[in-house]
Amino acid sequence: MRIIGCIVEDHNLWFVLIAAIMCVAGSMVSATLFRRTMAEEGPAWVHWCFLSAVTAGAATWATHFIAMLGYQTTAPVSLDGVLTVISALIAAGGIGLGLVLASSTSARIAVLGGGATIGFAISAMHYVGMFAYRVDGIVSWDWRYVLASLAIAMVCAGSAIHLLRDQDNGYRVWQAGMLLALAIIGLHFSGMAAFSVTAMAGYSQNGDSDAFAALAAAIGMVALLIVGTGISTYLVERKASSDGENRIAHIAMHDALTNLANRRQFTEALAGECNAIDSGGQPFALMMVDLDRFKPINDTLGHPAGDLVLQRIANRLKLAARSGDIVARIGGDEFAIIAFGVTGVATAAEIAERVVEVLSRPMVIDGNVVEISGSVGVALAPDHGTEPDALVQHADIALYSAKHHGKQTYRVFEPQLMEVIQRQRSLEAALRRASMRDEFRIVYQPVFCSAKGEITGAEALLRWTCPEHGEISPTEFIPIAEELGLVARIGADVLRKACKDAASWPAHIDLAVNVSPVQLLDPRLPQTVAQALADSGLSPSRLELEITETALLNNDEAALRTLTQIRDLGVRISLDDFGTGYSSLSYLHRFPISRIKIDKSFVQKLPDDVGSASIVRAIAQLGSSLSMKITAEGIETDSQLSFIKEHGCDEVQGFLTGRPIALADFLVLTGQQAENVEA
Amino acid sequence: MPISRLLYTSSARLEPGPQTIDKQLCRLAGEAALLNEEAGITGVLVYVEEQFIQVLEGESAVVEEVFERICCDFRHAQIKLIDLIPVRQRMFARWHMARLCEGADPESMLDDDLKNIRYLLGVNARAAVERMYETLISYEDIDS
Structure with a gap:
């Protein structure tokens, strides 16, 4: 009660109010600075320690000083300058020492050592300040209050340090600030309660009171300046570090090259949207975007050009998406779009179509025209899932399907696609096993001389019976084998086996083997062919390799080299499926081709379809003028056969003349033929 | 500074609405x-049979930039x-973007000339550009 009485009766309340504001504001700033100091390390810690100690010291000291000005006593008062300055140094130095201890990793040293030191420093400042306060009267001290004031200061400061050690909770700063304020206020007024003055009779107030007030004001002002400097230093630093933090946050969430959202931000946004949808949020579409022909750009134009392409792609994607949608780069040439508020397939399709279109547009990079395109897979939430993983998987399946349907297109997920993909996946696995275990069979389709009707050769055709899915057509499994990188191995096996088989045939029967475009890219192909011939003893002149025009399309230099080497072995090259691809006549001229095989799509429309008839006639003429042999494939009717004969195709092949058959049956067939010829 | 000439075609994706095609075209070309x-x-910008044929000439880097901007514009298809x-x-060099529009003057031979240019484009692009230049010169003479 004496403390409250001391505040109300002995103090000028205006000064008390100012002191209280100073105290609370100073304590808040001190708590903030303490927390910062305790989090720092190295040289920065030393600076922060100094700044905090000076600011907190000045704040407590100013509080004490202002409150003292409000202390009303009848006795005349003067101030000892030296002791006053010493009291300020004690405050700053003591708090600094306390902070050193409070920065310790040990909780005991920090809270008990640091807190007590700070509490003691504040107390020491107070009492030294009281000695500087010279009152002309009889001064008496009540030691119980002195001890109580020390205890209050040390316990409050220790608690404040304890709270500030919890760096994660920002709210703690306010609590610690209030405790520091309590420490200072509690100390001051209990300390003042311990202090009483009785004016001595006969002394009047001396004339120094003006000088006293001026000195007090000056000291208070300096203290305020120091506190102010501390606050503004802290604010400037916090602004700089929050700018830095924003920049770091931006870097963490964005792709450096394209400035799109990165995989991390995409994952977080997708998870967020999925959570929102569970609690009644808006539907949205997830689109996976994959560039169809990006790798060759890096390979041919170099990585800087590739980077520029990616930047432009990023820009185009942002324009194709609507504003507010998230466009992210989630891999080298993989992008994703989260399109918000997409309620149906129609809206999603519209956006996906824009994406496909804008990606298919030409691009000029350093004078080079870059032809690029993209495929898009779309999954809708919540229709196709509300879990991020399921949505990504479904969008990926749709993308996979888009890529397998000619690329440069989009697909919206459908449950049926799952089955297609599952079949694809299980075929892939089965095909890997098959190529290890050699599960492929070769059948031979006889080729006949159109004039005499004799067998002149056979085309080796690959057959595969999948243990799970049964007979699989080569048109289905060859592309898969190409993708899995198995085709070179399978192709080499076929070549080896077929050559071995053919070596046992009558010498006038030739062998034709298909070579896929991927095989043709392999520079080891001539070596493989030579090896197969050497192992089997088949004469090179009896072997013919069938290639398609697509194989020549993009890599004609490499293909030309490989084909020339094969031709030099004595092996002939024929052009399969002629008329279906780009059918550039320049290929016939530039490449060592000795035979053209007219595609069955023309032959099958014979003889009624005028267009097909004239194409077949033209190819036959072309063959005779370029001295190339012509084979007509896919003969199914007699009228087709007679048309072909009439127009001078050398050889025929088709279901009418002979279906593909197993080796044993083929041997029987050739044996019969041989007998027929002999008879 | 290396100079490039770029030639592209596109079909205009004009909005159905109160604005006539002419006005929309004018706005597009003006921009x-x-x-x-x-x-x-x-x-030069030619509009014939609902198709744009445009020649851009300038510093190579700038031509690239302008063409990329065009490729980002969904009003083109x-x-x-x-x-x-x-x-x-x-x-x-004399025209920042000369315009040759079909149907502007039904009496003139311009429409035929423009159709010829369009045909030529599929056969020999460089000849088509020269034809555009000649057409532009001859109609400019008539206008002046």
């Missing part, structure tokens, strides 16, 4: 001309890059 002038691009060649000097 483009303004940007081109700033970028130092010259050339089916953009096809026909030709891109380095040139010694500009052919259309």
Whole structure:
């Protein structure tokens, strides 16, 4: 009660109010600075320690000083300058020492050592300040209050340090600030309660009171300046570090090259949207975007050009998406779009179509025209899932399907696609096993001389019976084998086996083997062919390799080299499926081709379809003028056969003349033929 | 500074609405001309049978930039890059973007000329560009 009485009766309340504001504001700033100091390390810690100690010291000291000005006593008062300055140094130095201890990793040293030191420093400042306060009267001290004031200061400061050690909770700063304020206020007024003055009779107030007030004001002002400097230093630093933090946050969430959202931000946004949808949020579409022909750009134009392409792609994607949608780069040439508020397939399709279109547009990079395109897979939430993983998987399946349907297109997920993909996946696995275990069979389709009707050769055709899915057509499994990188191995096996088989045939029967475009890219192909011939003893002149025009399309230099080497072995090259691809006549001229095989799509429309008839006639003429042999494939009717004969195709092949058959049956067939010829 | 000439075609994706096709075209071409002038691009824009044929000439890097902007613009559809060649000097140096529009003057021979240009484009792009220049010169003479 004496403390409250001391505040109300002995103090000028205006000064008390100012002191209280100073105290609370100073304590808040001190708590903030303490927390910062305790989090720092190295040289920065030393600076922060100094700044905090000076600011907190000045704040407590100013509080004490202002409150003292409000202390009303009848006795005349003067101030000892030296002791006053010493009291300020004690405050700053003591708090600094306390902070050193409070920065310790040990909780005991920090809270008990640091807190007590700070509490003691504040107390020491107070009492030294009281000695500087010279009152002309009889001064008496009540030691119980002195001890109580020390205890209050040390316990409050220790608690404040304890709270500030919890760096994660920002709210703690306010609590610690209030405790520091309590420490200072509690100390001051209990300390003042311990202090009483009785004016001595006969002394009047001396004339120094003006000088006293001026000195007090000056000291208070300096203290305020120091506190102010501390606050503004802290604010400037916090602004700089929050700018830095924003920049770091931006870097963490964005792709450096394209400035799109990165995989991390995409994952977080997708998870967020999925959570929102569970609690009644808006539907949205997830689109996976994959560039169809990006790798060759890096390979041919170099990585800087590739980077520029990616930047432009990023820009185009942002324009194709609507504003507010998230466009992210989630891999080298993989992008994703989260399109918000997409309620149906129609809206999603519209956006996906824009994406496909804008990606298919030409691009000029350093004078080079870059032809690029993209495929898009779309999954809708919540229709196709509300879990991020399921949505990504479904969008990926749709993308996979888009890529397998000619690329440069989009697909919206459908449950049926799952089955297609599952079949694809299980075929892939089965095909890997098959190529290890050699599960492929070769059948031979006889080729006949159109004039005499004799067998002149056979085309080796690959057959595969999948243990799970049964007979699989080569048109289905060859592309898969190409993708899995198995085709070179399978192709080499076929070549080896077929050559071995053919070596046992009558010498006038030739062998034709298909070579896929991927095989043709392999520079080891001539070596493989030579090896197969050497192992089997088949004469090179009896072997013919069938290639398609697509194989020549993009890599004609490499293909030309490989084909020339094969031709030099004595092996002939024929052009399969002629008329279906780009059918550039320049290929016939530039490449060592000795035979053209007219595609069955023309032959099958014979003889009624005028267009097909004239194409077949033209190819036959072309063959005779370029001295190339012509084979007509896919003969199914007699009228087709007679048309072909009439127009001078050398050889025929088709279901009418002979279906593909197993080796044993083929041997029987050739044996019969041989007998027929002999008879 | 290396100079390039770029030739592309596109079909205009015009909005159905109260604005006539002519007005929309005028606005499109006007916007483009303004940007081109700033970028130092010259050339000609032909509109024939609902198709744009445009020649852009200028510093190579700038031509690239302008063309990329066009490729980002959804008012164009089916953009096809026909030709891109380095040139010694500009052919259309006098026009920031000359315009040749079908149907502007039904009496003139312009429509036939433009259709010829369009046909020529599929056969020989460079000849088509020269034809555009000649057409532009001859109609400019008549106008003046």
